[in-house]
Amino acid sequence: MPAADLVLTDARVRTLDPARPEATAVAVKDGLIVAVGGEPDVQDWCGPGTETVGLAGATLTPGLVDSHSHPVWGLEMSTGLDLSAVRDLDALRAALAGADRNEGWITAWGLDHNAFGGRPVDRALIEDAVAGAPAFIRLYDGHSALASGAALDAAQITGRRTFAQRSEIVCDADGRLTGHLIEHAAMELVGARVPRPSYAERRARLGELLSAMAATGLTGAHVMDLGGDALELLRAAEETDDLPVRLLLAPWCMPGADTAGLDELVALQKEAGRLWRVGGVKFFMDGTVEGGTAWLEHADCHGQGTEAFWPDPAAYTGAVRHLHEAGVRTATHAIGDAAVRHVLDTVASLGPSGRLRHRIEHIETVPGDQIARFAERGVIASMQPPHTAYTRADHTDEWSKRLGGERAVPRLALPRPARCRRRPGPRLGLAHRPLRRTPGPGHRPCPARRRRGRPRADRPDGAGGLHHARGGARRASRPSRAASSRACGPTWRPSAWTRWRHRPTRWHRRPYA
Numbered sequence: 001m002p003a004a005d006l007v008l009t010d011a012r013v014r015t016l017d018p019a020r021p022e023a024t025a026v027a028v029k030d031g032l033i034v035a036v037g038g039e040p041d042v043q044d045w046c047g048p049g050t051e052t053v054g055l056a057g058a059t060l061t062p063g064l065v066d067s068h069s070h071p072v073w074g075l076e077m078s079t080g081l082d083l084s085a086v087r088d089l090d091a092l093r094a095a096l097a098g099a100d101r102n103e104g105w106i107t108a109w110g111l112d113h114n115a116f117g118g119r120p121v122d123r124a125l126i127e128d129a130v131a132g133a134p135a136f137i138r139l140y141d142g143h144s145a146l147a148s149g150a151a152l153d154a155a156q157i158t159g160r161r162t163f164a165q166r167s168e169i170v171c172d173a174d175g176r177l178t179g180h181l182i183e184h185a186a187m188e189l190v191g192a193r194v195p196r197p198s199y200a201e202r203r204a205r206l207g208e209l210l211s212a213m214a215a216t217g218l219t220g221a222h223v224m225d226l227g228g229d230a231l232e233l234l235r236a237a238e239e240t241d242d243l244p245v246r247l248l249l250a251p252w253c254m255p256g257a258d259t260a261g262l263d264e265l266v267a268l269q270k271e272a273g274r275l276w277r278v279g280g281v282k283f284f285m286d287g288t289v290e291g292g293t294a295w296l297e298h299a300d301c302h303g304q305g306t307e308a309f310w311p312d313p314a315a316y317t318g319a320v321r322h323l324h325e326a327g328v329r330t331a332t333h334a335i336g337d338a339a340v341r342h343v344l345d346t347v348a349s350l351g352p353s354g355r356l357r358h359r360i361e362h363i364e365t366v367p368g369d370q371i372a373r374f375a376e377r378g379v380i381a382s383m384q385p386p387h388t389a390y391t392r393a394d395h396t397d398e399w400s401k402r403l404g405g406e407r408a409v410p411r412l413a414l415p416r417p418a419r420c421r422r423r424p425g426p427r428l429g430l431a432h433r434p435l436r437r438t439p440g441p442g443h444r445p446c447p448a449r450r451r452r453g454r455p456r457a458d459r460p461d462g463a464g465g466l467h468h469a470r471g472g473a474r475r476a477s478r479p480s481r482a483a484s485s486r487a488c489g490p491t492w493r494p495s496a497w498t499r500w501r502h503r504p505t506r507w508h509r510r511p512y513a
Contacts, residue, residue, distance in 0.1 A: 004034060005049070007051070007052045009054050012058065015036055063217065065221065072230040072233065074209065079109065079197060083109065092115055096129040101133060109137070112140050118398075123179030127148060130150075134153075136194050141291060143184070143287045145180075145181045152179060184284075211244050221247055223247050225250070231271060238274055248276075254284070281330050286309050293307075295309070295339035324350050331360075340367075343358075344374070
């Protein structure tokens with residue numbers, strides 16, 4: 001073979017190849033892995049211009065693909081004061097009282113529903129702390145927000161409104177605005193008035209965020225949004241250098257989309273850069289359990305959760321069919337059991353051509369009789385285990401209380417690895433924990449991923465991977481045999497590799513969207 005650009009030696013290489021699970025050296029040419037082997041092979045790979053890097057026994061694994069992320073929308077979602085550490089109302093009021101103002105506004109994000117201690121989300125609980133300032137607080141699920149009275153006035157909100165999607169401006173029994181805004185259309189009324197960071201600031205933050213994602217071991221990510229000036233930001237980022245991770249983006253399709261709107265989404269699939277491309281469309285079939293907008297087969301403890309995000313679920317099915325016939329893959333947010341069932345029914349109606357082309361995101365509640373349908377119909381289950389961080393063992397959290405009884409007890413069981421080889425189970429995609437992650441001191445990505453090159457932009461089409469850090473020391477999470485099996489686990493793409501160093505890290509929360 002031609003001489004490599006880069007050779008990594010003295011490594012503990014985990015290949016995920018059953019025929020050769022371990023190696024000690026890797027060769028890279030034009031940004032792609034071209035050979036994996038041992039120290040005796042190194043001399044054959046090297047030429048006059050080859051760079052050789054000894055890894056001193058560090059572990060090297062195939063790069064991981066995050067199956068559900070929001071690095072672009074996340075720039076907006078994480079603007080202002082971070083409230084993810086707030087646990088009760090006293091801490092919330094104290095944080096808001098000391099918050100910085102941006103053009104007079106207080107913006108905050110990451111607030112846990114559990115901080116309200118079971119009380120209804122109401123601006124009356126924070127008005128004294130914000131002292132009359134317009135305040136806009138995004139809750140951690142990304143599907144609800146709390147606005148102060150001044151913020152409601154700035155958005156000229158005086159009462160309830162009707163939306164094309166399942167969205168609500170909440171009023172109490174007397175018709176008073178509580179400031180609780182549920183789902184995207186209602187939130188955007190105030191969100192559009194909030195001062196935004198400058199374009200230059202957002203471009204810089206995007207570069208920092210993607211670099212931090214790469215430092216965790218991610219080489220690709222499925223981005224479940226494409227709004228605003230996202231394409232402009234990505235093009236600008238590639239003007240100066242390659243992106244540190246490959247991105248596969250899915251624009252949203254919201255209720256009310258007509259044929260012309262669907263055709264626009266089809267046309268968007270042609271957009272691409274060197275290391276990013278548009279590939280798929282994101283739907284919402286419901287919201288969240290805590291917000292009362294998950295579509296459930298039986299109402300929650302407050303009598304809520306019996307409506308779909310699409311007021312006419314048949315219109316959703318028609319939109320998915322239109323995109324499917326145009327060759328476009330879809331990913332649908334479905335948390336409630338009724339939402340999951342409807343998406344499964346929709347994919348089933350597409351026939352055999354729908355296999356392994358459509359995904360369901362989150363799947364927090366699912367009827368037991370529906371689990372097997374994921375494998376039968378070839379529907380990819382994109383799940384986020386870190387969402388369990390918002391539940392409590394004693395079921396006193398908002399998610400558990402709203403569902404109540406047996407519904408709050410997880411019962412999802414996946415096939416054992418031995419059985420999985422005999423009978424393929426559902427394809428799984430997993431998202432890693434943070435909305436963003438700040439690397440510890442001295443951490444940097446492997447040179448194989450920092451070198452300029454032309455890794456293929458169409459590679460982040462696998463199902464994704466999961467890794468973790470414990471006790472301040474980062475290490476690769478060794479996948480099980482089931483996970484590495486093509487028949488039943490995530491699709492691992494060893495086109496890029498990551499070096500794991502032992503450095504402390506800090507985690508930040510991820511929204512549900």
